[in-house]
Amino acid sequence: MALRVDYLQEEVRVLKEALAAATGKTRIDLSSEQRRRLASKGKKLTPEERRACCQIVCPGHDSGVVPPVGCPEVRQLESA
Numbered sequence: 001m002a003l004r005v006d007y008l009q010e011e012v013r014v015l016k017e018a019l020a021a022a023t024g025k026t027r028i029d030l031s032s033e034q035r036r037r038l039a040s041k042g043k044k045l046t047p048e049e050r051r052a053c054c055q056i057v058c059p060g061h062d063s064g065v066v067p068p069v070g071c072p073e074v075r076q077l078e079s080a
Contacts, residue, residue, distance in 0.1 A: 038056060
């Protein structure tokens with residue numbers, strides 16, 4: 001299981017690098033629904049697990065939706 005998690009974490013890093021190279025953006029724009037899905041999964045993790053694996057939504061915040069001061073910003077997609 002740990003090997004799968006390590007692989008998935010590296011895959012996310014590679015995809016984020018590819019996104020940054022293609023768009024010039026280092027932050028991923030998330031919709032409210034996407035942030036809710038991440039928060040729902042993140043709430044099931046212990047604080048230590050969140051610190052170790054969460055890469056998009058800032059760990060340590062109870063809801064995982066709005067990052068606390070000092071965390072990278074997670075921007076919401078504009079609704080058209």
